[in-house]
Amino acid sequence: xxxxxxxxxxSSGKTSVIVKTIEELRxxxxxxxxxxxxxxxxxxxxVYSAYSIQVRTGLSGGLCPDHFFVSNIEEALSWAKExxxxxxxxxxxxxxxxxxxxxxxxxxxxxxxxxxGVNTPKKIGPMLKLADIVVITKGDIVxxxxxxxxxxxxxxxxxxxxxxxINGVTGQxxxxxxxxxxxxxSVETLQGETLRFTMPGALCSYCLGERKIGDDRQIGVSKLVxxxxxx
Amino acid sequence: MRTDMxxxxxxxxxxxxxxxxxxxxxxxxxxxxxxxxxxxxxxxxLGENYFEENGGSYNTFIDGxxxxxxxxxxxxxxxxxxxxxxxxxxxxxxxxxxxTFSVELKKGEVTAIVGPTGSGKSRLLADIESLAQxxxxxxxxxxxxxxxxxxxxxxxxxxxxIAQLSQNMNFVMDLSVEDFLTLHAESRMVDEVSHIVRKIYxxxxxxxxxxxxxxxxxxxxxxxxxxxxxxxxxxxxxxxxVVLIDEIENAGVDKVKSLELLVSNNKIVLISTHDPLLALSxxxxxxxxxxxxxxxxxxxxxxxxxxxxxEKIDRKITLMRDQLRTGEEIDLSDxxx
Numbered sequence: 319x320x321x322x323x324x325x326x327x328x329s330s331g332k333t334s335v336i337v338k339t340i341e342e343l344r345x346x347x348x349x350x351x352x353x354x355x356x357x358x359x360x361x362x363x364x365v366y367s368a369y370s371i372q373v374r375t376g377l378s379g380g381l382c383p384d385h386f387f388v389s390n391i392e393e394a395l396s397w398a399k400e401x402x403x404x405x406x407x408x409x410x411x412x413x414x415x416x417x418x419x420x421x422x423x424x425x426x427x428x429x430x431x432x433x434x435g436v437n438t439p440k441k442i443g444p445m446l447k448l449a450d451i452v453v454i455t456k457g458d459i460v461x462x463x464x465x466x467x468x469x470x471x472x473x474x475x476x477x478x479x480x481x482x483x484i485n486g487v488t489g490q491x492x493x494x495x496x497x498x499x500x501x502x503x504s505v506e507t508l509q510g511e512t513l514r515f516t517m518p519g520a521l522c523s524y525c526l527g528e529r530k531i532g533d534d535r536q537i538g539v540s541k542l543v544x545x546x547x548x549x
Numbered sequence: 550m551r552t553d554m555x556x557x558x559x560x561x562x563x564x565x566x567x568x569x570x571x572x573x574x575x576x577x578x579x580x581x582x583x584x585x586x587x588x589x590x591x592x593x594x595l596g597e598n599y600f601e602e603n604g605g606s607y608n609t610f611i612d613g614x615x616x617x618x619x620x621x622x623x624x625x626x627x628x629x630x631x632x633x634x635x636x637x638x639x640x641x642x643x644x645x646x647x648x649t650f651s652v653e654l655k656k657g658e659v660t661a662i663v664g665p666t667g668s669g670k671s672r673l674l675a676d677i678e679s680l681a682q683x684x685x686x687x688x689x690x691x692x693x694x695x696x697x698x699x700x701x702x703x704x705x706x707x708x709x710x711i712a713q714l715s716q717n718m719n720f721v722m723d724l725s726v727e728d729f730l731t732l733h734a735e736s737r738m739v740d741e742v743s744h745i746v747r748k749i750y751x752x753x754x755x756x757x758x759x760x761x762x763x764x765x766x767x768x769x770x771x772x773x774x775x776x777x778x779x780x781x782x783x784x785x786x787x788x789x790x791v792v793l794i795d796e797i798e799n800a801g802v803d804k805v806k807s808l809e810l811l812v813s814n815n816k817i818v819l820i821s822t823h824d825p826l827l828a829l830s831x832x833x834x835x836x837x838x839x840x841x842x843x844x845x846x847x848x849x850x851x852x853x854x855x856x857x858x859x860e861k862i863d864r865k866i867t868l869m870r871d872q873l874r875t876g877e878e879i880d881l882s883d884x885x886x
Binding site for chain 2 (some may be wrong): 345370432433435436441443448457459460461462463464466469470471472473474475476477478488490491493494497515516538
């Protein structure tokens, strides 16, 4: 099974990019499935189904979405193997901007859009920083200059990654991505593989359902800020 | 080079490459505070936790540091990757019938693409953008300067090779014209930033019907002014050697001058248009029918001799449009042709 992890901020165009890339892969005779990881709800299943793409959704609900991803990725892989796909693409929204579902030696893609502003690349952490490929979308509605500045800003945080520009509406550029995806290597199991980045520690009373605010309620790992500073 | 750099202090590195600050900032490192420290000492001074907080490790920080230098050097050297000609070898139309001839696009020339909506104009532009090698639905092959580009070359261009301009594009940054152009020039690593900024601004003002100031926020420019600024910026600052233009007819810019500006900066220009003035200003036009290239027409001398009168008509229509817009009466006295 060739596995690809796709992550990116909400509304950056992940689903469109994946759909267009799958169309390219299918033209070459490959079978591709998608697993969508999300928090509260996901409407993308309908989108995928409209393109006759087989999809499964996992909603993390009250759990940290990235921890949830790690716990379930092996099961996703098993589903894909059972369905005898050539490729499994996972889609997840990087909601806290810190996490990334990227795994060592597994092709990692981050989708980010030109409209999100030039300072956004710096705000998105490992999800962008540690991706092999950075897909930049919505280039058709901003100026050439902004596209170039934005790409430079992406370079700044991820100098080693490859940048691919894709128009999610027409699919222009997805051909490139499909070509690269096609070259990625196969994996049988993820047992023993390593995440590219540590997940945030989640071991405090609030993880366990505490809702009251207060020093005496705060048990476990926490971090305090001094907003008043020294001045 | 690697060891040399590692031994240098942050101040020395900043002296050599002021733009390296851009990379340091992605790890929230302030070069002024750590000026006297050596690059190799940052791991110990800041600690592994610091790097982790910033989404990496000391090792990824150092690897990225050298990759960033490589990227910037590439930016400084390349004015894109300069292309003298593109050749589109025949593919197939929607019925699977083979196109019968190839088309050459040369530096400093304009090629118009004409054909009904949905006929396959975008497909042709997409083939060129992806430097198709018989691996797109049309089966076309694109040669750069007479040869097939390797996969590596195709993928490493990262869109720097083609610039696009269309009616749907808008500025979204919240900056003045001057700050906007400065930001672009800096990210392109040009030497004389203020000089090029001035040049683009002046050129854009020539192309735009209505003048605008350096202080105007780019988001407040009118349609024509935006288009003019985009065209001047692409011609003078973009590294791309191919410019794809999608319909600029009613944009309120001097269309003919815009094309002249682009070709005089050695770009290969492709314009998808139904505007007779633009189509005839081109050196040749490709006719698309049913997904395939069906004809290639060189602009004839006869057509060229009529350009002048076409321009006159175009100016008249623009004038009438302006009169309408400003609430004047429309002067039809010289309309008899």
